[in-house]
Amino acid sequence: MSSVFFQCFQALLMVLLAPLVAGFLSTVKARLQNRHGAGIMQPWRDIRKLFAKEVVLAEHASWIFRFTPYVVFTATVMAASVAPALLLHTPLSLTADVIALVALLALARFFLALAGMDIGTAFGGMGSSREMTFSALAEPAMLMSVLVLAIGAHSTNITTMVTHTLTTPLLIQPSIAFALAAMLMITIAETGRIPIDNPTTHLELTMIHEAMLLEYSGRHLALMEWASMVKLLLFATLIIDLFMPWGISSEASLIGVALALVIWLFKLMGLLIILAVFETSLAKLRLFEVPQYLGTAFVLSFLGLMIHYMLEVGV
């Protein structure tokens, strides 16, 4: 009973916290750049404003265009709500399989790319083409880096993997360091952060994610933006779960979950600050260098896999 309650609480928390996370990230970035920033609540204010606005549809928009924001939002929120953030064993934790999560995100991306092409503007098609090209490289790298941990735990289920990490003694494992480095690189690419894509840009030639959303307005745009914030939080949670799960609550008690929440928030803030420093200190990559960036992530995770076999399983 109580675990059902905590599952719902966790899912709601992921969805409601996501705009705050995006706000926190942009505030930290602003402070690093000697600006004051718009405050942590700004993404919430934006979303509220967009929900109040009228939806303007292009003349040639088909049902796909109207349908997509709901699909993208639902798929992303579903993925985010099953990932264990606070409590290890929840009623839905059996479905928290990494491959299923990647598939849910791929579904969202598929519809996003379709919607980008649906209206027939040049920028939408360009954005879709870029998004698909890069995701074709990013997804195998992400799966490969998760596989490094999955092979150790003999499962792709996140709960099982977390339990495995918690129960094995702490060792220096180079393979996991490689997988973590790859995962961080993929996270930056997948959530459209700076060296790959600039989420605040409106300069046509450089944008990827924004280009597909150009034609959206009103509540559709609000849902799309919200979904991308949830995606950022989901990736951060995945990194915390897979690489530093210490502190997650294993029993459904109020004190345990409250403690887990505090620790999780601290880890989340740490990750976001690192991300902000990254974004501030790096310049955006040339578009043609992105495949090389993603290739590096793939090679890193593949090396992690081989080193795992050679150094840690071998004898």
Place this chain on the structure above:
Amino acid sequence: MSASFAQQIIDGMAALTLLISFALLAQHRMLSVLHWFAAQGLLLAATAAVVAYSSGEHELYISAIMTFLLKGLLLPWMLWRVIRKLHVHREVEPLMNSGLTVIIAITVTLFAFHIIQPIEVTSDLMTRNSMAIATACVLLSMLMMITRKKAITQVIGFLAVENSLFFAAIGATNGMPLVVEIGIAFDVLIAALIFGLFFFQIRNTFDSMEIDTLNASLIHKDEDE
């Protein structure tokens, strides 16, 4: 420091060595190749020091210091001077594009791991795991020698082979006898000096550092005779 902790550190360093071998292959600029080469030398010295500390072989300290001075500082500095004097410090020109090279590199690493696995079981040194990685690094450095057009990057590849062999020696036998090691170190130093002289000679004679040009002029010469 307990044995298993030392082993973990050595394993970590082995993993980093493999990473550096890949990085050497993937670089586009001559100077960054040199930086990674220097990093490889420094890492090698650190590994030798850790193995020396944990195995109690004091001779390894001397070879660690020698590695640090020679491969971490002196050789990169000499190569840097040559590069600056010859004005070749721009792009590395690989024969294949870097994606293909990296795919071949991964295959080569898999191959090395596959052939070393049965040998590994027979050893009971705490550094045995690094044998496979050292073998992979040797093959990767050879790959670097094959796939580069400029003579300087080929020489860096050659020196990287020597680094990997040294790593293999630490891993397989807790280091070679000190006399042998000093001998090899001086050989490498002299080789690097001679390579340096050769570079200038090659440039004076052929006006280019690219292997294709050298081959072309040699074949041409044969026809003349």
